[in-house]
Amino acid sequence: MILFCEYVVEEKHRTAFLDWVRRDPSRWEGVEIAENADQPGVFVELRRPLDEAESARIQKERREGRSGWEEMERWVKGGAQGLRIWTFRPVALGADAGR
Template identity: 25%
Template sequence: MSKVFVEYQILPQHRPVYSGWIQNVKDKNPEMELLEGVDQPGLFIEVWNGMTREAFERMKTSRKSDIERPLVEPGPVAGYIDVDWRRLDSWIEGGAAKIHIWHFNKVR
């Protein structure tokens, strides 16, 4: 079982629009869980369950690349094709460069 963790800090003034947008993402992607830092309000972690290495690489490219990114990034993660990840950039302190993404596999 693999998990992908995506971490970023949402600027306070963008929290209301982010909250509505991320709820829509969650509704389309039941395999994604959203966590917020208790001691760091605005610090969010997305936890994606069961993502393949290939889907992770596509996600990382579509969310962090400095080049012109596609509006949608097709992949085997349900609903993922319906998300415009570029919208998130302007709500994050430091933009896309401050999105941190990790892929983990369960230790056997």
């Protein structure tokens, strides 16, 4: 599974946001964070939850702004509403298809 979180940080807030990200590396443990090379300010976080329950827990934490995540909402375009979060399941290929 992949938990995918996407948001936009406007140019005027980009430096402050990146400074905040870099200040607490432990917040990003197990997270790959990347910025769109063609659209600066568009960020994604990729996580690999163990199961749907863990994915749901992470989504709830992010959407409710717990554990310090509410701090980043000041830089995200649209605030908490600008946070888009999805969970993707792997697609079975070959002999496992259709199961």
